[in-house]
Amino acid sequence: MMNTEMKENGEIERERREDQEKYEDGDGDHQLEGSKRLQPWTKQITVRGIFASVILGCIYSIIAMKLNLTTGMTPNMNVSAALLAFVFMRTWTKMLQKSGISAVPFTRHENTMIQTCSVACYSIAIGGGYGSYLLGLNKKTYELAGGASSPGTYKEPGVGWMMGYSFLVCFIGLFVLIPLRKVLIVDYKLIFPSGMATGVLINGFHSQGDDMAKKQVKGFAKYFSASFLWGFFQWFFTGKEGDCGFAQFPTFGLKAWKNMFYFDFSMTYVGTGMICPHIVNLSLLFGAVVSWGIMWPLIGQKKGDWFPRGLPESSMKSLNGYKAFISIALILGDGLYNFIKILYITSRSVHGRIKTKNLNPVVETKISEEEQKQNEIFTRETIPMSIGGTGYVIFAIIAVIALPYMFPEVKWYYVIIAYIFAPSLAFCNAYGAGLTDFNMAYNYGKIGLFMMAALAGKKDGVVAGMAGCGLVKSVVSVSCILMHDLKTGQLTLTSPRTMLLSQAIGTAIGCIVSPLSFFLFYKAFDIGNPDGEYKAPYAIIYRNLAILGVQGFSALPKHCLQLCYGFFAFAVAINMIKDVVPKRIGKWMPLPICMAVPFLVGGYFAIDMCIGSFVVFIWHRINAKEAEPMVPAVASGLICGEGMWTLPASVLALAKINPPICMKFLSS
Secondary structure, eight states: OHHHHHHHHHHHHHHHHHHHHHHHTTOGGGTTSOGGGSOOHHHHSOHHHHHHHHHHHHHHHHHHHHHHHHTOOOOOOHHHHHHHHHHHHHHHHHHHHHTTOOOOOOOHHHHHHHHHHHHHHHHHHHHSSTTTTTGGGSHHHHHHTTGGGSTTOOOOOOHHHHHHHHHHHHGGGGTTTGGGHHIIIIISOOOOHHHHHHHHHHHHHTTSOHHHHHHHHHHHHHHHHHHHHHHHHHHTTBOSSTTOSGGGOOTTOHHHHHTTOSOOOOHHHHHHHHHSOHHHHHHHHHHHIIIIIIIHHHHHTTBTTTBOSSSOTTSTTSHHHHHHHHHHHHHHHHHHHHHHHHHHHHHHHHHHHHHHHHHOTTOOOOOOHHHHHHHHHHHHSOOOHHHHHHHHHHHHHHHHHHHHHHOTTSOHHHHHHHHHHHHHHHHHHHHHHHHHOOOOHHHHHHHHHHHHHHHHHHHHHHHHHHHHHHHHHHHHHHHHHHHHHHHHHHHTTOOHHHHHHHHHHHHHHHHHHHHHHHHHHHHHSOTTOTTSSOOOHHHHHHHHHHHHHHHGGGGSOTTHHHHHHHHHHHHHHHHHHHHHSOHHHHTTSOOHHHHHHHHHHOSHHHHHHHHHHHHHHHHHHHHHHHHHHHHHHHHHHHHHHHHHHHHHHHHHHHTTOOOSOBOOOOOO
16 A cells, blocks of 8 residues: 555656646746646746846846936836847857756746846836936036026935935835735736736747747847947947037938937937837927927027027026926826826726625626636735835835935935825825826826925925935835736746845846946936937926925026916826827827927937837838737847947047047038
């Protein structure tokens, strides 16, 4: 009898090993077989995965920082990160196998872990304030915004304090929604569209076979190389001055070039346009035509009437003031409408669920077997609620002590007030993002900015407002990104513990890499120059928001308030029309928040992005089946190639090595 039991146990163990091997080999059909056979979460996080995450996180941080400091427009690169992680790891394992070195198979769990880690890393570069509220504290932005209106209120960037600030305000967001993860994802069944799309994509990568994977790798490598070499070639013609090279090519004539309408041959923005929806790119172009094509030439003719003649163009009391404040009006109008709309959707949905539960608590919606297994794995490996509560309290206490030391204008009780309200704001934002895919963190950040500016008063309000903005925005943003990643993990059957730890590792890497990548640009290029390449438009926007919060409408130039009212109403009206008219018409309504960016920056990058959009449109017309999987690979190659050239270009600039040729176009 003992021999029979041993034989049965041996067969069971052999079957278990075979099933595990099948799963680890990435067999797509096996992905939902028997949840008890899946890898333990400790094996889903690997050393090579962390190494790959660091590399990808650094690449994307540099790319995101460049986008932040040039136009402020950064697309959602989650899908691109998932694809690049797949390409990177598949290439690595294939190379090792060809060299005769055995490698552990690359699974969807590891793919999800790398994607989560690298996205968490570059998200700090996008949402950490390096191109907006932190940069808005520096002396150059202070002078551009009219230093006399807020005397002495500036703080120069520094690697040390920026790194410390990022660690203080970003990590706390990881803990705030941990107790509600099951409620949001399993109980409320929120879809979190970006997280779901990434999860479906990763599952597709590991079940579609090697042919498409090889094609994507080749496509990425080809366009990465072309973009990198094109960036290298362009560098030789950029000279020492800021208006040399292909980036200043007067494509539509010199008059259009002076009004910021030209194709600047940026593969980064062509690739970005390929990823962004068509309506985003068309909204950018529409905003450029309205502002630089119509409004600024007309307002410029009012020099000496609406604003004095002798003022420099960068002054907030000249044409630049209209550019900054009208773009702020568009952003606030669009943001306020969507903020109220999503709060309404959230409250109505929560109220409906509570009402339904109270009326008929025994009713359960039927779910598929696949979804049952996803939910089982998601809820089985619990994250203790004590981790969320303890982590939040500890980081809040550290912030209460450290932030007033870093920014004397921010009192300790301001921090306590911010962190009392932050959890409820984070829940509202995550719930709204789960329904609509809108991460409204920047709007909650503006609430924090105005609240802090009002509390601090006229003397300290500008600095306190911008520093306090990050307190609220970071908690709300990081917690929402974590929910998106947990949704991805649910679909790929990756443990929630893996997702939380991956997000923490990525956040830690981002808090180190982002300040370093910022200073790479800050020391090598003229950041914040309104006439240069690196305009950093959101720095001046956030600075002026803080001044508005302290001084009110007295900060605006002549007739600017009336124009701001008009564009604020326009942003609200466009959103209302979009929601009222049929979807087939509403989808062509411009997005006011996208229109706002070229008001400050110009139309050149909108033309680049529209070209990317046009390429995708034609590709889908010619061969939609090929375009669907290949567009992300080609776009990622274009973005990453030129983005990687930024690194040697920065090093050359720091070493005072100038390009040998200045290619310039002059009127005959």
